[in-house]
Amino acid sequence: MTSRSLNKKFDKILAREEAGQLSSKGGSRALKKLFNNRLAVVGILLFAIILLTAIFAPLITDADPLKIDLRNLSKPPTAEHWFGTDKTGRDILARVLYGGRVSILVGLGSGIISAIIGVLIGAYTGYKGGWPDIIALRISELFMSFPQIILVLLLVSIIGQSLINLMIIFVLTGWGGMYRMTRARMLSLREEEYVQALRSFGLSTASICYKHILPNALGPIMVNITLSTAAFILAEAGLSFLGLGVPASIPTWGNILNVAQEIRVLQNFWWMWLPVGLVICLFVLSVNFIGDGLRDATDPSQQG
Amino acid sequence: MQDDQNPILTLRDVKTYFPVKAGIFKRTVAHVKAVDGVSLDIYRGEVLGLVGESGCGKTTLGKTILRLVEATDGDITYSSKNEKTNLAGLNNEEMLPFRKRLQIVFQDPHSSLNPAFTIFGSLQDPLKKYGIKSRKERRKIIGDLLESVNMRREYMDRYPHEFSGGQRQRIGIARALSVEPELIVCDEAVSALDVSIQAQVLQLLMKLKNERNLTYLFITHDLSVTEYICDRIAVMYLGRIVELCRAEELYSNTLHPYTEALLSAIPVADLDKQTKRIVLEGDVPSPVNPPSGCPFHPRCHKAIDVCKTQVPDLKSYNANGAEHFASCHLIDLPETT
Amino acid sequence: MPRTQDVALSVKNLKTYFYTNNRCNKAVNGVSFEIRKGKTLCIVGESGCGKSVTASTIMQLLPALSRIEQGQVTYHSDSGDVHIEKLQRDGKEMRAIRGSEIAMIFQDPMTALNPVYTIGFQIGESLKYHTDLSTKEIREKTIDLLRGMGISLPEMRVDDYPHSYSGGMRQRAMIAMAMSCNPKILIADEPTTALDVTIQSQIFELMDKLKAENETAIMLITHDMGVVAELADDVAVMYMGNIVEAGTVDQVLRHPVHPYTRALLKSIPVLGRGRNQDIQPIAGSTPDPYDRPIGCQFAPRCKHRIEACDVMPQEVTFNGTQRVMCWRYKEFLPDAG
Numbered sequence: 001m002t003s004r005s006l007n008k009k010f011d012k013i014l015a016r017e018e019a020g021q022l023s024s025k026g027g028s029r030a031l032k033k034l035f036n037n038r039l040a041v042v043g044i045l046l047f048a049i050i051l052l053t054a055i056f057a058p059l060i061t062d063a064d065p066l067k068i069d070l071r072n073l074s075k076p077p078t079a080e081h082w083f084g085t086d087k088t089g090r091d092i093l094a095r096v097l098y099g100g101r102v103s104i105l106v107g108l109g110s111g112i113i114s115a116i117i118g119v120l121i122g123a124y125t126g127y128k129g130g131w132p133d134i135i136a137l138r139i140s141e142l143f144m145s146f147p148q149i150i151l152v153l154l155l156v157s158i159i160g161q162s163l164i165n166l167m168i169i170f171v172l173t174g175w176g177g178m179y180r181m182t183r184a185r186m187l188s189l190r191e192e193e194y195v196q197a198l199r200s201f202g203l204s205t206a207s208i209c210y211k212h213i214l215p216n217a218l219g220p221i222m223v224n225i226t227l228s229t230a231a232f233i234l235a236e237a238g239l240s241f242l243g244l245g246v247p248a249s250i251p252t253w254g255n256i257l258n259v260a261q262e263i264r265v266l267q268n269f270w271w272m273w274l275p276v277g278l279v280i281c282l283f284v285l286s287v288n289f290i291g292d293g294l295r296d297a298t299d300p301s302q303q304g
Numbered sequence: 305m306q307d308d309q310n311p312i313l314t315l316r317d318v319k320t321y322f323p324v325k326a327g328i329f330k331r332t333v334a335h336v337k338a339v340d341g342v343s344l345d346i347y348r349g350e351v352l353g354l355v356g357e358s359g360c361g362k363t364t365l366g367k368t369i370l371r372l373v374e375a376t377d378g379d380i381t382y383s384s385k386n387e388k389t390n391l392a393g394l395n396n397e398e399m400l401p402f403r404k405r406l407q408i409v410f411q412d413p414h415s416s417l418n419p420a421f422t423i424f425g426s427l428q429d430p431l432k433k434y435g436i437k438s439r440k441e442r443r444k445i446i447g448d449l450l451e452s453v454n455m456r457r458e459y460m461d462r463y464p465h466e467f468s469g470g471q472r473q474r475i476g477i478a479r480a481l482s483v484e485p486e487l488i489v490c491d492e493a494v495s496a497l498d499v500s501i502q503a504q505v506l507q508l509l510m511k512l513k514n515e516r517n518l519t520y521l522f523i524t525h526d527l528s529v530t531e532y533i534c535d536r537i538a539v540m541y542l543g544r545i546v547e548l549c550r551a552e553e554l555y556s557n558t559l560h561p562y563t564e565a566l567l568s569a570i571p572v573a574d575l576d577k578q579t580k581r582i583v584l585e586g587d588v589p590s591p592v593n594p595p596s597g598c599p600f601h602p603r604c605h606k607a608i609d610v611c612k613t614q615v616p617d618l619k620s621y622n623a624n625g626a627e628h629f630a631s632c633h634l635i636d637l638p639e640t641t
Numbered sequence: 642m643p644r645t646q647d648v649a650l651s652v653k654n655l656k657t658y659f660y661t662n663n664r665c666n667k668a669v670n671g672v673s674f675e676i677r678k679g680k681t682l683c684i685v686g687e688s689g690c691g692k693s694v695t696a697s698t699i700m701q702l703l704p705a706l707s708r709i710e711q712g713q714v715t716y717h718s719d720s721g722d723v724h725i726e727k728l729q730r731d732g733k734e735m736r737a738i739r740g741s742e743i744a745m746i747f748q749d750p751m752t753a754l755n756p757v758y759t760i761g762f763q764i765g766e767s768l769k770y771h772t773d774l775s776t777k778e779i780r781e782k783t784i785d786l787l788r789g790m791g792i793s794l795p796e797m798r799v800d801d802y803p804h805s806y807s808g809g810m811r812q813r814a815m816i817a818m819a820m821s822c823n824p825k826i827l828i829a830d831e832p833t834t835a836l837d838v839t840i841q842s843q844i845f846e847l848m849d850k851l852k853a854e855n856e857t858a859i860m861l862i863t864h865d866m867g868v869v870a871e872l873a874d875d876v877a878v879m880y881m882g883n884i885v886e887a888g889t890v891d892q893v894l895r896h897p898v899h900p901y902t903r904a905l906l907k908s909i910p911v912l913g914r915g916r917n918q919d920i921q922p923i924a925g926s927t928p929d930p931y932d933r934p935i936g937c938q939f940a941p942r943c944k945h946r947i948e949a950c951d952v953m954p955q956e957v958t959f960n961g962t963q964r965v966m967c968w969r970y971k972e973f974l975p976d977a978g
Contacts, residue, residue: 010660010708017665193410194418194426197479200370201430202396202403212429215420357837358808468926469688498687499864503908503922525838528867532910532918551916569842571867572912575894578871581842587807588837 033297040293046286050279054100063091065098065251077271084271086259096276099251102163104283106252107233110170115225117171118178119214126186127209136179144176148235152244161247166239170232181224185217219298226291230284237280253280311345311383312487312519313369313406318342318378318392320361320368324592337591338364340543341378343618346487351513351520353534353551355527357566359588360540362523366489369521370406371399382406384486404434407485411492413472417464423450424460427479434483449478452515453508470501474508481512487519495524506533527570531555539563542599543591545618549628559621559630562600598633606634648717649826649858650676650699650743655712655726657691657698666930668694670882671712673956676826679856681848683869683890686879689927692862695879696828699860700745701730718742718825741771744819748831750811754803760787761799764818771822786817790847809840813847820851827851828860833868845872866909870894875962878902881927881938883953888963898973899965901939937966945969 034040053060063081069089077084083092125136151169159165189195190213198208233253239245240254241261248255253276259265260273320339323332339361346352354362367373369380371391380391382402391402410416418426427449428442436442447457453474464472473493480488490509494502510533513520522534530537531551538548539560547560558564568582584603589595595602601611616631657669669691676682684692697703699714714725716738728735747753755763761783768779780799787795790813803811812832819827829848833841849872851857861872869876869890876894877887878901886899897903904923911918925942928934934941940950947968954966959974 006705007708010658010665013660013663014658014665014710193412193416196367196372197408197410197416197476198429199372200403200406200408201433201483202400203429203433207429212418212421216418357839470926498927499866500687500905500908500923501926503910503920506910507920507922528910528912531912531914532916532920555913555915565839567912569838570912571841571845571865571871573866573870573894573906573909574911574913575870575891577911577913581846583842583846584839587809587840 031297034293037293037296039289040297043286043289043293046282047290050100050283050286051104054097054104057094057097057101060097061091061094063094065090065094066249067091074269074272076269083275084269086256086272092256092272092275095251095256096253096279099253099256099276100279100283102246102250102252103233103236103254103280106163106167106170106236106246107229110167110174110232111225111229113167114171114174114228115178115221118175118180119182119221121175122179122182123186123209123214123217124206126183127190127213128205133183137183140176140179143172146173148173149239149244152239156244161245163246163250166236166245170235174228174232177228178221178224182217182221185220186213189213189216220295223291223295223298226287226294230287230291233280233287234284310348312348313346314379314381314383315345315369316343316379316381318365318368318380319376320364320373321376334592337543337594339368339375340591340594342540342543342545344538344545344548346519346521348486348519349517350535351522351533353530353537354521354523354540355525355530355537355566356540357525357588359542359591361543361591362540363491365540366408366491366521366523370403370408370489372408404483405486406489407480407483407487408489408491409473409476409480409493411496413469413476413496416476417472419464422461422463423475426464427460427475427482430479430483445482446478449482450475452481452512453478468501469497470504473497473501473505477505477508477512481516484516485518487521489521489523491523492525493522494529495526502529509533527567528572539566542589542594544599544631545629546600546632547628547630548618549630550626553624553626553628557624557628559628559635560632561604561606561634565603565605598631608633647678648675649678650717650860651713651715652695652699653713653715655695655698655714656710657694657703657707658710659694659704659707661706664931667882667933668707668930669698672879672882672884674877674884674887676858676860677875678825678858679852680874681852681859681861681872682875682877683861683863683873684877684879685863685866685869687864687927689881689930690879691882692879693830696745696830696860696862699725699828700739700743701725701728701735702745703730716743716826737771740767740819740824741822742824743826743828744822744824745828745830746812746815746819746832749835750808750815751803751835753815754811756803759800759802760806760814764814764821767818767821782821783817786821787814790814790817791843792817808836809843812836812840812844816844816847816851820855820857823855824857826858826860828862830862831864832861834863834865848872866894866906867912878905881930881933883938883966884956884964885939885967886963886965888960892960892963896975898963898970899967900943900945900969900973903973904942904944937968945972 067090069085072085072089074087075081075085081091081093083096086092121136125133148169151173155165155169195208195213198212236245236252237254237257240252241257243258245254246252256276257273265272318339319341321335321337324334324336325331326333342365354365356362364373368375375392378392382389382391424443424446427446431442431445436445446460450457450459455471455474467475494505497505506529512518522530524530534551536549537551537554538545539562541562547554547563554563558567565582565584568579572578582605586603589602597613598611598616601607604611610633616633618629618631621628621630621635653673655669655672659666659668672695674682684695686692698709709726712726716723716725723738761780764783764786765779768774768782774782784795784799787799792798792810792813806814833844836844848859852859863869873890876890877884878893878899880901886893886897886902893902897906907921908923910920923942928938928941936951936953940946949968954968956964956966957970958964
């Protein structure tokens with residue numbers, strides 16, 4: 001016997017079906033499924049809001065995130081400074097908004113670049129197999145086994161802190177994951193019969209793996225890009241919190257949080273860390289919701 | 305009908321072995337002898353059936369002919385009016401013009417078309433490869449192809465998931481025809497379809513064959529279908545051909561015990577034609593470790609001592625005026641030379 | 642139809658609807674039949690006709706997003722009638738019936754057995770749950786069952802894992818599991834479709850033996866008319882959720898009256914009829930289950946369609962046990978000329 005709630009749901013669907021109200025219109029089933037998923041829609045909205053406020057920061061506030069104002073140190077939120085000011089009198093709202101630009105850039109940028117590298121290599125070697133595959137596997141393992149923090153420490157001590165260096169490190173340690181995933185998809189897709197048909201026509205390896213097979217593997221790859229973006233943002237926040245990430249002069253969500261290392265700040269100056277912390281949380285959550293929604297929408301085996 | 309003077313493809317002692325690797329260093333410890341010494345001729349214009357059960361090597365043989373899988377040994381000679389070429393030794397470049405002439409239709413309608421492309425997208429690449437540069441011309445050719453398989457031109461802008469299994473199979477046939485091949489390997493091309501659709505596709509295949517003068521290598525496990533469309537039939541067991549003859553001969557004058565057992569095991573949809581089943585003992589053996597002597601002897605209800613030690617040759621017998629090959633020690637018909 | 646002592650299961654006007662993707666698929670839409678003790682009922686139909694759903698409904702093994710909309714499934718056990726459609730899906734009563742009184746074997750033996758447990762363990766589980774035997778007795782019974790299914794060296798094979806069994810042996814192990822508690826009814830869902838034809842005939846011999854020795858009622862689902870001719874005592878032909886024709890195998894195969902049954906029988910090549918058999922494919926293809934025709938589901942493809950076919954035909958019984966759903970059936974009776 002089906003549960004009561006399911007029974008009611010079924011009765012509704014049956015009634016609508018009999019009235020001829022339901023029909024399989026055209027349009028991508030995946031998109032429809034995505035927008036039916038409430039969490040995913042919430043995620044998309046949140047993501048859009050945060051992204052747009054970061055991009056259009058100058059329209060929201062005309063405060064300068066770098067301007068030090070010694071007469072307004074550590075002031076709580078007021079009409080003039082919605083998020084209050086930090087230890088050196090800088091407007092925290094402005095810092096959060098402009099900091100968002102950097103954090104999102106680092107997160108999304110690293111996510112996309114490491115995806116491009118991982119997918120390009122994974123698609124080719126996964127399809128080809130043999131020696132190129134073995135070599136690429138071992139190289140990726142090499143890169144993946146580097147602990148990020150050690151690498152950052154090394155590079156920071158040798159070259160110094162910079163936004164570019166941080167992104168380089170993220171890409172170097174991150175491409176391996178995308179590579180492995182793409183390779184795994186390739187291994188299963190290359191046995192499909194349409195691939196053998198393409199080979200029977202003598203089409204080149206590059207054409208087969210990039211043009212024909214890759215579009216079918218993109219579903220999980222897109223999901224992974226969103227999820228790794230979230231991971232990179234958190235990583236950047238963590239590193240900047242420790243003072244190892246982007247140089248202190250550039251505001252990012254992470255180095256705004258930096259101040260929360262002192263217990264005094266945690267206890268007495270909540271506006272210096274709580275808003276930023278919340279924004280990071282919400283942004284990462286929204287990206288995760290989108291990623292989950294994408295995965296459910298593109299997974300053909302999911303019912304309902 | 306077949307052109308006896310001109311085989312389009314001649315196979316001599318073709319072997320396809322797959323290595324079985326084990327251990328840390330992935331050393332080759334054994335071989336899967338999927339195709340173990342197959343020799344036959346495929347004549348222009350005929351439908352040659354290749355039948356057998358799982359593990360007999362028929363699909364591997366089809367793929368070996370098309371060089372989708374590399375032969376370990378043997379010759380695959382393509383002959384036309386003015387040339388004879390051994391396909392086995394060619395590299396990718398040299399193989400290209402022959403890929404036009406030899407094509408394949410696959411079994412599974414659900415994976416034989418790329419789900420990410422429209423039909424036009426899937427079918428245009430081979431045409432591009434073989435020199436049809438203008439998009440307009442490609443659209444015209446693909447439209448003509450779809451019509452020749454009884455589908456509408458407009459379907460070329462749809463995606464595979466919008467079609468049924470039978471329709472997808474017809475699109476697969478259109479794809480194989482797009483480069484104007486001479487021989488098509490039909491690898492279980494109707495086995496995954498509903499029975500009432502099978503007839504549609506079979507009749508389509510015969511119509512196309514007559515219109516375009518094609519040759520088919522029809523791989524299947526279904527002996528009822530081969531009786532209907534094949535001119536000659538080859539029966540494979542564990543990588544070898546055990547019987548090869550005209551279709552009518554196979555059913556009325558079966559020489560090999562395996563073919564006999566196979567025919568009796570097939571459930572017949574006719575209440576008046578129920579025969580006593582010859583039930584074979586044991587399972588189909590694995591091609592990694594084929595039995596000594598005749599590969600069929602452990603399951604054969606007529607095996608004698610020599611069957612255990614000596615592999616029988618595929619000999620040609622003169623039965624009812626036609627060439628009838630069989631590899632069995634027990635046949636006592638006069639051999640043809 | 643008079644209900645006699647020898648009916649093991651009756652299904653009356655069963656409707657099972659699926660609710661996936663927020664749409665309603667009327668997979669089984671009013672189906673009635675009886676399974677007699679010691680006899681085989683073959684449910685035959687093509688893909689999408691609802692035959693597997695019928696089996697799942699009887700076993701209450703339907704997926705979450707579906708339900709029995711209407712109808713009765715009555716199991717006539719030794720201790721009275723059990724109304725299966727009223728039982729909780731995974732409730733105590735249903736679980737007590739499943740496996741011990743009604744058992745099921747599935748199509749793909751490779752995926753139906755758990756790869757991480759030995760065959761002996763899996764067969765023994767059923768015995769442990771449904772009987773009071775001790776561990777030692779269970780093991781002995783398991784070995785006996787394997788021996789009875791024709792598996793050689795059962796004392797050793799009972800501790801083997803599924804991967805070391807061949808396809809045919811796995812299917813036999815599944816049958817052993819199903820028969821372990823002497824069920825009154827065995828439901829077999831395309832049990833040999835994934836097996837070679839020579840192995841298939843072994844399984845059929847086995848099933849015949851079970852029927853004869855244990856008086857088991859067998860419901861065999863298949864798409865192969867040949868299997869029907871070989872094994873069935875009674876036949877029900879399904880199309881898009883309805884039984885369009887039913888009766889004894891003699892009646893339905895020799896004198897089919899429904900246009901679908903007739904067209905189906907005419908569209909398959911039958912072994913022994915030679916090259917020139919007249920095969921007529923059925924035009925069109927099965928409709929989209931979400932976009933069904935009103936009235937008779939076969940009407941769009943039927944050569945004998947009339948306006949009345951816009952209303953679903955009533956089921957008519959004639960000849961004692963033959964049933965059909967067609968307004969024009971009288972024209973197809975054998976004596977109608």
